[in-house]
Amino acid sequence: MSLEKFFSPSSIAVIGASREPGKLGNVILENIKYSFKERIYPINPYTTEILGLKTYSSVLEIEEPIDLAIIVVPAEIVENVVKECIKKKIKAAVIISSGFSEIGEKERELAIKKLCKSKKIRIIGPNCIGVYKKGLDMLFFPKNRIKRPPEGSISFLTQSGAFGSILLDILAHNGVGVSKFISFGNKVDVDEIDLFKYLEDDLTTRCIAFYLESVTDGKEFIKAAKNVTKKKPVVVFKAGKTKEGTEAVASHTGSMAGSAEVYSAAFKQAGIIEAKDSEELFDFAKALAKQPVLKDNKIAIVTDGGGFGIAATDAAIECGLELPPLSTESVKALKKFLPPYAITNNPIDLTGDADAERYEKALKIVLNDKNISGVVCIALLQIPTLDDEIIDVLRDSKMFGKPITVCSAGGNYVLERNKRLEKVGIPVFPSPERAVKAMLVLYEYGNILKRKN
Amino acid sequence: MSLEKFFSPSSIAVIGASREPGKLGNVILENIKYSFKERIYPINPYTTEILGLKTYSSVLEIEEPIDLAIIVVPAEIVENVVKECIKKKIKAAVIISSGFSEIGEKERELAIKKLCKSKKIRIIGPNCIGVYKKGLDMLFFPKNRIKRPPEGSISFLTQSGAFGSILLDILAHNGVGVSKFISFGNKVDVDEIDLFKYLEDDLTTRCIAFYLESVTDGKEFIKAAKNVTKKKPVVVFKAGKTKEGTEAVASHTGSMAGSAEVYSAAFKQAGIIEAKDSEELFDFAKALAKQPVLKDNKIAIVTDGGGFGIAATDAAIECGLELPPLSTESVKALKKFLPPYAITNNPIDLTGDADAERYEKALKIVLNDKNISGVVCIALLQIPTLDDEIIDVLRDSKMFGKPITVCSAGGNYVLERNKRLEKVGIPVFPSPERAVKAMLVLYEYGNILKRKN
16 A cells, blocks of 8 residues: 555544643644645544644544544554544554553554554554654644754655654754655554655655664565665664664664674665764765765865865775876866965865855866866855855856765854755765765765666 | 963064955954954054054064064065064064965975074964964954854864864854964974973863874974873874875975874874864864763763664764663662653663653762763753753753763754853763764773873
8 A cells, every 4th residue: 555645645633632732742733734734633532622623532523534644642542543543444644652662562562563454554653753744744843942854855764753853953954955754663564665665766755864773574675775776875874783772772662673784784785875873874865865976986175275175185085085186187277277376186275265266167177077076175165255156156066967065164154054055955064074975975876876786 | 482472462463464354464453453452563564554553664663562473474574574573572473474385485484493493482383373262363264254262171273274263163153162272384483392381281271172284293292292191181183194185284284294003103102082083173172171081981871862872872882881780779769750661771761751850860860870980961952841951950960070971963942052051061962973982082081091101
């Protein structure tokens, strides 16, 4: 059964909607009301109206069809609520409620699992924060605490709700766009394999980022992942790698984490890119969603700060990228307009008085150079000679068809501009090392695409 | 000759002060005027007044004594200007001007070096951005581009001006305080050894952070560093580690970078903590400046987000920290007030509905537990049950005398609160892995202090 109703429902029931401000059932209803522009049915047998919406005592009381149920009732009565949903012919339900296998209540979870076997309903959760996309916001966090990211091309899967919501907040803060966000918690039914299959053909998803604690079925996982990674990149951050971390996983989402080596090998086989920490997950997804692959390992570094250029050079060489010399013509062309103290060797140092025009001319030469397949561009925007034209220059550098990652770090003045860069499709990183690693990942995904099977 | 005049001058001459807004000599004078509350003498032979200050055509024209000269004239005339400073008996000069060995003008640099041999003047620079501390701001970056950090306990040495200024901006943005910032560029005279000796006894410096490209005298460096690191921690980020990076160093500050292995061995011998990338430099300095050492490798992780707790656990185990179980009494005490779904094993999961009181009680128990020597505390401040009381709770956790590092990540709501945590002496990190690494460094410095020689 398709997952479409989770993402494009025409009507939603919020079962367990609450009148009490701050309660999950209240915040969820408020966010649904604010984001979702079609029919909404709050279910609460003890009142007649919440947030200006008429309430019902049960989904069975509603005459019109319902596409999606969001369930936020106490764990003990979830089973009955799901039975009612099946009776009402609801095809998709998200169980937000916790209190299942993560606290040892395995029987309770099994009962829900059984209901799914009927193939009459698909379920996301329990113990999750559900789905977020533009026009469908069921998060139980108020918007003043967790900002929502703009529409974009990363789809994000997570077994941890908190991890996912923090990442949403970070993405929003950095102006990085999201297509679909899916927190699936204890995955009683819908799991990563279903979601891989769904996102494989989802036109608005260019990259899948995944916070993973445990895989349900290793073989199926690799098979599904292999299919996706032929079409779009998948980045995974695996939590629970050590014995101690694995034990913590068991008490978090009630699942078994398994050995780190086995997972890494499976990722490799499936063409999945592994993020070593939570920041890499964010960095890699951003680069892969926005930039073309790097076709070989030959890059140039262009900088306006010598120290940052050196740090980027070290990082590039250490991870196996190469900095070949530019062609003789390129060097000649650079020398023609650069001041004598600028450096035309690779790394190319435009020096601390570079303006946007110097970047524009230099990037054009470097990105047209046949020796160079991609550019890590360090632009320290604080430097007084750099005005906002640099944003257009970097944006337009995309037209050369070679990947570019940008390092730009600092306070509010810079962060405001970084956000604008992200909006025009330029991935920005707060350190030279992270900009380089993102470039490396574009190379790695290029290699994955070249694989025969 | 002491370096005191660089940091506490009673009068300053700005040689090469400019009337033209945006010019270095203008921005520097403006920032000096704004920050420095004693006598200021702008030197410019072509005008009579700049920014409301009377100008002079040479330092020799001034009758009162001058403590510090800031030189920002073209490289060709720097030598003559320094000669005039010596004649005027100025004991300290900062040469901001570039155009020396970094562009191959070695003779020009040698001439300045010779003048220092007379022991009549001490010189910082050339090709640098000089000194910054509260009350003495000679940076040539306007404040709307680069924010100035508050007064604090990190002193920062840098061979790269741009690297240093970006770090200042980042420190300011995060509310992390600085005692002294010294960019010394080509170090014709004052070098890292002089500055180590000076900062060793500087009461307001609790930690030294150092962006290093090359050391002038290896043996002396180790000797001076050994003395400092017995009293306060030193963190170094070495740029120019690869062959390619080393070559880039040569064209940046005109110095020889040398082999990475030799440097790492020297750092180890000297008790210096090495940062592997630019973010580690910032992270480690912050932790070391604000927190006591970790006496053994036994820590606890306290979290309100399961996923972040697992990521922190993996990171801790992977880097050799241990997560021992709490004592039976501690577990009993925790169970007494925690909800049944909370986890009292280490990592301790207070779960996503934790409030400040739950943190307060839990931290008190954990920090009093004799099995535990430090805490990595994950506080996802977005969670609606956490109000601003958590800031006081974390601040007060310092009174147990054990180190604490905090992971808190997100958008503006969170960043605003992180800044307040930094101000009360709690180092905050944007990922669980970085909070753990910072804790590891507190353990490493503890081991350095235990060394016999």
